[in-house]
Amino acid sequence: MRFVTEYRDAAACRKLAEAIARLVTRPWTLMEVCGGQTHSIIKFGLDQLLPEQVTLVHGPGCPVCVTPLEMIEKSLELAARPDVTFCSFGDMLRVPGKSQDLLAVKAGGGDVRIVYSPLDAVAVAQEEPEREVVFFAVGFETTAPGNAMAVYQAKEMGLTNFSMLVSHVLVPPAVEALLSSPDCRVQGFLAAGHVCTVMGYGEYEPLAAKYGVPIVVTGFEPVDILQGVHACLKQLEEGRAEVENAYARSVRHEGNLPAQELIREVFEVVPRKWRGLGEIPRSGLSLREPYAALDAEKRFGLTETEIPEPEACLSGLVLQGLKRPPECPAFGQECTPEHPLGATMVSSEGACAAYYRYRHVGGEAPV
Amino acid sequence: MTDLGDLQCPVPKGDYDRVLMAHGGGGRLMQRLLGEVFFPAFDNELLERRHDAAVFALERGLSSPRLAFTTDSYVIRPLFFPGGSIGHLAVDGTVNDLAMAGARPLYLSTGFILEEGFPVADLRRVVQDMHDAADAAGVSIVTGDTKVVERGHGDGVYINTAGVGIIEHDLVIEPASVRPGDAILINGDIARHGIAIMSVREGLEFESAIESDCAPLADLVGRLIAEGLAVHCLRDLTRGGLAAGVIEIAQASGLQVELRETAIAVRDDVLGACEILGFDPLYVANEGRFVTFVPAEQAERALAVLRAHPAGEGAAIIGQVTAGSHPGLVTMQTVTGTSRVVDLLSGEQLPRIC
Numbered sequence: 001m002r003f004v005t006e007y008r009d010a011a012a013c014r015k016l017a018e019a020i021a022r023l024v025t026r027p028w029t030l031m032e033v034c035g036g037q038t039h040s041i042i043k044f045g046l047d048q049l050l051p052e053q054v055t056l057v058h059g060p061g062c063p064v065c066v067t068p069l070e071m072i073e074k075s076l077e078l079a080a081r082p083d084v085t086f087c088s089f090g091d092m093l094r095v096p097g098k099s100q101d102l103l104a105v106k107a108g109g110g111d112v113r114i115v116y117s118p119l120d121a122v123a124v125a126q127e128e129p130e131r132e133v134v135f136f137a138v139g140f141e142t143t144a145p146g147n148a149m150a151v152y153q154a155k156e157m158g159l160t161n162f163s164m165l166v167s168h169v170l171v172p173p174a175v176e177a178l179l180s181s182p183d184c185r186v187q188g189f190l191a192a193g194h195v196c197t198v199m200g201y202g203e204y205e206p207l208a209a210k211y212g213v214p215i216v217v218t219g220f221e222p223v224d225i226l227q228g229v230h231a232c233l234k235q236l237e238e239g240r241a242e243v244e245n246a247y248a249r250s251v252r253h254e255g256n257l258p259a260q261e262l263i264r265e266v267f268e269v270v271p272r273k274w275r276g277l278g279e280i281p282r283s284g285l286s287l288r289e290p291y292a293a294l295d296a297e298k299r300f301g302l303t304e305t306e307i308p309e310p311e312a313c314l315s316g317l318v319l320q321g322l323k324r325p326p327e328c329p330a331f332g333q334e335c336t337p338e339h340p341l342g343a344t345m346v347s348s349e350g351a352c353a354a355y356y357r358y359r360h361v362g363g364e365a366p367v
Numbered sequence: 368m369t370d371l372g373d374l375q376c377p378v379p380k381g382d383y384d385r386v387l388m389a390h391g392g393g394g395r396l397m398q399r400l401l402g403e404v405f406f407p408a409f410d411n412e413l414l415e416r417r418h419d420a421a422v423f424a425l426e427r428g429l430s431s432p433r434l435a436f437t438t439d440s441y442v443i444r445p446l447f448f449p450g451g452s453i454g455h456l457a458v459d460g461t462v463n464d465l466a467m468a469g470a471r472p473l474y475l476s477t478g479f480i481l482e483e484g485f486p487v488a489d490l491r492r493v494v495q496d497m498h499d500a501a502d503a504a505g506v507s508i509v510t511g512d513t514k515v516v517e518r519g520h521g522d523g524v525y526i527n528t529a530g531v532g533i534i535e536h537d538l539v540i541e542p543a544s545v546r547p548g549d550a551i552l553i554n555g556d557i558a559r560h561g562i563a564i565m566s567v568r569e570g571l572e573f574e575s576a577i578e579s580d581c582a583p584l585a586d587l588v589g590r591l592i593a594e595g596l597a598v599h600c601l602r603d604l605t606r607g608g609l610a611a612g613v614i615e616i617a618q619a620s621g622l623q624v625e626l627r628e629t630a631i632a633v634r635d636d637v638l639g640a641c642e643i644l645g646f647d648p649l650y651v652a653n654e655g656r657f658v659t660f661v662p663a664e665q666a667e668r669a670l671a672v673l674r675a676h677p678a679g680e681g682a683a684i685i686g687q688v689t690a691g692s693h694p695g696l697v698t699m700q701t702v703t704g705t706s707r708v709v710d711l712l713s714g715e716q717l718p719r720i721c
Binding site for chain 1: 383385386387388396569638639701702703704705708710714717
């Protein structure tokens with residue numbers, strides 16, 4: 001398959017791994033920001049191809065993982081209402097709140113539907129005017145344009161039975177939060193290619209300059225990731241700290257301008273709580289005032305209650321790259337994909353879930 | 368280190384008090400349902416073998432003929448899809464479960480649960496497809512039952528079939544017969560059926576329709592046995608796909624399995640659809656694919672038999688069984704040459720956010 005198979009080529013991967021091995025003279029720690037990249041690294045065993053001196057730590061770029069428990073509870077409350085048809089991407093359905101998940105609400109009679117696009121949820125609202133249709137808008141800058149378009153179209157159509165539960169987050173503020181922490185041990189970043197396809201990579205330039213770290217825009221296939229790692233290590237070895245694009249087949253410096261315009265039309269930047277990381281200033285998106293009628297939180301008068309995370313869960317440290325999943329004592333013991341204790345085990349994109357799925361050999365620490 | 372004994376967990380322990388869709392997905396939740404609800408209640412030696420079909424002798428004694436017996440229910444949407452229909456599946460699925468026990472399928476029963484308002488023209492189409500599939504597989508549908516439920520209490524039509532077949536050889540084809548060193552073969556590319564169904568259900572359009580691989584396998588299995596191969600185990604790769612089929616056999620046999628990713632074929636269009644949906648083809652359902660476990664020295668002969676048959680043209684040797692220190696573990700050598708675990712999913716694969 002074009003644009004997939006050639007980026008999974010074993011010979012190309014080996015060549016890049018050899019080039020990386022020749023390049024590296026001392027220990028380096030890199031973070032891949034996006035959960036999709038973490039998944040690829042563990043699935044294809046790319047970390048096993050790297051020299052021992054190179055450590056990959058896994059970042060906070062899994063939208064399912066960082067959605068706060070309070071927001072999950074709101075989704076469950078809405079989905080259980082008899083008048084509501086609750087539409088969501090598939091992977092939010094298994095995320096547990098205090099006592100249940102959306103799958104259980106569905107089994108209990110709630111009208112919960114998996115959609116592939118927020119526009120599908122708009123279509124449901126058109127076809128079933130007697131239902132209150134709510135879409136669970138979760139994600140980074142990647143899903144923001146589609147969600148913005150759904151809200152924009154619903155308003156244009158004058159739909160009165162469509163609304164959105166918004167839990168959008170932004171990548172650069174999270175990267176800055178990690179970099180500004182005194183505990184930060186990350187020396188270079190692989191930025192998420194999809195996010196940069198939408199937003200471009202200009203907003204990372206001040207971060208690279210301020211904190212002196214190289215940031216390399218990186219794709220998701222094995223060859224893409226190894227190219228990103230190579231470019232990042234080359235900068236580190238040469239003492240440079242620049243923003244570099246290693247995913248040029250998808251990313252331009254300015255990004256997708258019409259998509260950005262649409263995001264700005266519909267959403268405004270707000271502070272947002274991240275599961276495992278806490279509140280980060282200017283790190284989320286919320287609907288602007290002209291679209292307030294489509295905001296499910298306002299429409300249904302949802303209130304916020306603080307829910308504490310289990311203490312044994314190290315997901316906050318995993319999301320900051322301070323711990324790797326196997327270092328958590330609960331990993332694979334109390335905490336499994338069926339019984340997740342925290343954010344990073346919940347989603348298939350989460351770092352702990354990736355280790356569990358591709359490395360765990362039952363009862364023992366992963367290899 | 369935090370004391371785990373003091374843990375206050377805000378999430379459920381995964382023990383759902385209602386049935387979820389995921390309980391039918393062929394993953395861990397389903398295994399748990401079987402282990403906690405069905406096996407303890409029905410507890411018997413035949414069921415314990417956890418094979419696709421139960422195999423039993425008609426009377427005591429080695430010379431007694433052995434029969435295979437199985438059942439399956441078909442609740443799919445859409446009823447008609449590229450490459451087949453619920454009618455084809457209802458026959459081929461049960462025929463294939465018998466074939467996986469090494470039996471020659473003979474007779475099928477069928478039960479229909481029809482929803483009030485279901486078009487009779489559609490029912491005729493389904494029944495005609497069952498007739499055609501039965502003819503192709505060389506079986507007769509000899510008894511049946513029909514019930515109608517009120518509108519809204521069914522999904523058009525649900526079909527159950529059960530089947531009996533006769534075992535005409537001395538092989539014991541079941542997970543317990545698998546041995547370290549056995550080669551694992553598959554009869555073609557994977558994931559076509561699941562993607563054919565998903566594309567229709569979700570309105571995904573491709574340049575040309577992806578057709579289901581739905582096919583009867585009993586004839587091909589008969590050829591393997593007639594060739595005198597020491598077939599140790601067979602498993603059709605339906606719900607849960609290649610991954611679930613191989614993991615179940617590894618666990619039931621207490622051995623380890625190593626797969627080679629590069630040997631496992633996925634058609635380009637199917638791979639493309641999987642990429643769009645965020646699915647791993649290893650876990651996507653097939654309806655005409657099965658794995659064969661034979662001694663390593665017979666692998667090439669088995670491959671030749673498979674490839675000579677229309678249902679096995681794309682056959683390949685995809686891995687081997689090892690004794691290893693982790694009974695039930697399945698690993699895979701990836702395309703990049705590294706190794707990883709192949710694990711059972713919780714339930715169904717769910718389309719991802721990004």
